[in-house]
Amino acid sequence: MTTQRALSPFETGYFSASDRFGSIPVAGMPLFIGSVVRGHVDALLLRRALAELAAVHPLLRCQVTAEGGDGGSAGQEGALAFRTREDFRPRLDVTEGGDDAFLRLINSPQDWAAGLFRGCLLRDGSSSRVVLVIHHGIADGRSAFALLDEMWRRYTALASGTGLPVPVGSRLPDAVDTRLASVVADAEVDELPGVFARAAAGGPAPAMLRPDADGTAEDPLGRFALDRFELDPRTTEGLVATSRAYGLTVNALLCGAALATLRALLEPVTGALPMICGNAADLRSSLRPELPASTVLNCVSGLGTMLSVDAGADPVALAREISADVRAALARRDPARFLLASQRVRSASEAAAFRTQPTVAVSNVGRIPRHPAPAGLSVVRDEAYAMAAGMPPKLTAFTYDGRLTVQVEYDTAVYGRERMGRLGRDLEAALREIALAPAPAGSGPRV
Incomplete structure (x- = not known):
């Protein structure tokens, strides 16, 4: 114990x-x-x-x-x-x-x-x-x-007057990096900081949304903000059908649409810009034995995809690039290696590479089961929020009761509400357009 x-x-x-x-x-x-x-x-x-x-x-x-x-x-x-x-x-x-x-x-x-x-x-x-x-x-x-x-x-x-058993938990679960140390070889971890540093040194810095808020002014609604939109079940299912037709995930389409939408807000307004789409990555499936979601423990890491994004870029084309890169990163176990390697940086250049900010960060939890509720109560929606000062724009997404919810989260000391509101509205419009225009037959990946 x-x-x-x-x-x-x-x-x-x-x-x-x-x-x-x-x-x-x-x-x-x-x-x-x-x-x-x-x-x-x-x-x-x-x-x-x-x-x-x-x-x-x-x-x-x-x-x-x-x-x-x-x-x-x-x-x-x-x-x-x-x-x-x-x-x-x-x-x-x-x-x-x-x-x-x-x-x-x-x-x-x-x-x-x-x-x-x-x-x-x-x-x-x-x-x-x-x-x-x-x-x-x-x-x-x-x-x-x-x-x-x-x-x-x-x-x-x-x-209901019955209650559920309450098995008292006494043993604290081991930390995720403690568990990973027995799964990921040291050689796999040690090579990653150098890879990141060389990639950062040889390429351009990712384009970032220009701060447009007065960091000294206090927002009357609070520094940390979110704009939420929800797709109805029919539109959500249309988005799922489109993603399947293209051989993609809904998350890949969301990321592609987010980058295309955000590109319209970046300067210069023409030409291609390097952008990084960051994704939260759950490490539970990397552990042996696999850790269930019901275990309260922080097991989140991340990965990022660098793309060259033109003004007016096709969200589906971007989604294809993101999907291929994420699949390759997961096959290399990059999220697990990233978590451990971040503790082993050996130089200022490696430290700087690990701290490269994404243009946008995406945290997609996936499908959430409908919660039970007693008579007289009905759950309308779920919501989640985690934000810190100075974070880049972040999207939190999940599907509850057949409806995709997307939250645009930001720090108003850095990013103004008017522009971030436009980002949310334009992203919703892009996703609705994708959902209403299913991919043509045979557009999925060839076997």
């Missing part, structure tokens, strides 16, 4: 005063995962469901301690360690408000010394929002969505 263990190098970055994973600032980053529902959510039952989650998943009831310290998290001296708190009960904050309250929540500082997991219930007339707030150092998007689904299963069972 492991009730305390040291943080791995990968995890430590999330709890340091200031650190990055590759180009992404991750120190102290919160992960918000939740559902918008019609109907009244019982706060007492929700508290019980949150307590059950913390009992089952030991990382949720941990505190981070420093060697010789008495608790807390970032900014302390000495090696950091997770230590389970058997007396921990997740806090549930109940407040009034809808979208405005959610924006205040994602813009509020988090007190991680009080716990790495809590809940918020936002009431807005006949609707409610349930939001789980989790330190990103202990969970990734897949485990967060799985945790949200488990919360609804437990809440529904409690509402």
